[in-house]
Amino acid sequence: MHPYRSILFVPAHKPDWARKALSSGADCLVIDLEDSVPADLKESARKTARDTLAELRAQSPDVGLFVRPNALDTRMAGADLEAVVCPELTGLFTPKIRNATDVVRWETLIDWFEARNDAEGLEMMVPVEMVDAITNAVEIAGASPRVGAMIGPTSAHADIARAVGYRQSREGSETLYLRSRILLACRQYGLHALTGLWEDLGDLEGLREFADYGLQLGFRGQILIHPSHVPVVHEVYTPSDEEMGYHEELVATVEKAVAEGHGAVRFRGTHVDIAHMEKAKDWLAHARKVRGEG
Incomplete structure (x- = not known):
């Protein structure tokens, strides 16, 4: 996988945000069909996502373009992939993976829709959001050649915080063990190691410290949720x-x-x-x- 420094999330039903995200200079964009899209907009968001992918790729041949579909157990993942798997797509940000079997289930869907929709070479970014996934990090990392990156879990409020039950501090020391397991799994299988979220949108100095700590640990990039974070993360993760x-x-x-x-x-x-x-x-x-x- 390309060594993306910044992976910026955009809700699928807000194409204007995607245009602003591309303008931010982020290395990679994730068009999100999962948590940031309300239930009653899921279906229309699929078509919007497909149109957005075509528009973004026409503007930038090099930016990474991923989609986060809904989780397998929602029974919406197939319809998501049918809509968004296309030649413009780089890969899938595959949520709620617990073990190697889940990776293979996603891989089977990707195989099918690649052949059906004239796409090829799609990669998987695997976020570690579940306790099972932390325990099974090594087997997940080696479960498929499509897995190109994993994300070491950090978040004050999202799935991993609820699953583990920690209270996040500014320095993030409570997630050191969790992130270290993911980092070592990435190193074992040659994957791109990414660290998770900095959720305080206005605290750019805190973001810089958090990103620098991730770099010290051995991570090579970071998940982002706001365009203003891109320049800071690029400064940290770009060798001088x-x-x-x-x-x-x-x-x-x-x-x-x-x-x-x-x-x-x-x-x-x-x-x-x-x-x-x-x-x-x-x-x-x-x-x-x-x-x-x-």
């Missing part, structure tokens, strides 16, 4: 020129040392060796993708 220079110099220094018969060398006052070099190479590969350099 200074960071690029540091890692490039580290690689060159160790490679030179190895060529001279040394396995370790002093670099900017610290000990580095081949392991440090390999980590730096991995970091640079990701950073160049994020920066659009490779």
Whole structure:
């Protein structure tokens, strides 16, 4: 999956919001048919979502376009996918997954509607919203090659907070264990690791601190619910020129040392060796993708 820094949600029945979301410069948009759409608007929202996908893709060939359908047990998921699976779609944000069996159920639906609606290569983003999903994170991550990303759960009020029963603090330490399980599952299967919501729309400094903590843990991007959050998250998750220079110099220094018969060398006052070099190479590969350099 592309290393999206920002994944911005938009209610499916509000196409004007989708246009504003695209203008925000978010890497990826999720057109939501689930929680943000009232029950009596679900059916009409499907057609609106399909029209919106076509419009957004015409304006931007590169933005990630996902749809969050309704959960499998609502019996609306099939109708959702029939309406929105199309060539313009990048993938599905698949809600309420509890285990690997749920992943396969979604995969079967996606297989069917890809063939039916002339789409291909759809990916799955899996939010971890249920206690079962936290417990089964590793099997979920490896259940299908369509799974490209998982979301480490954070929210003050949404499904995961209700399921676990925690009270969210500003620093989010109460979700550290939950997020860490998802992060390790992502690393095991090479998935894009995303962290969850910052819900205080006006507190941009709090958002910056929260995003930076996610980056420290090892997450590579974040779910967003307001366009004003996009620039802050991009600043945090985009490697700087200074960071690029540091890692490039580290690689060159160790490679030179190895060529001279040394396995370790002093670099900017610290000990580095081949392991440090390999980590730096991995970091640079990701950073160049994020920066659009490779």
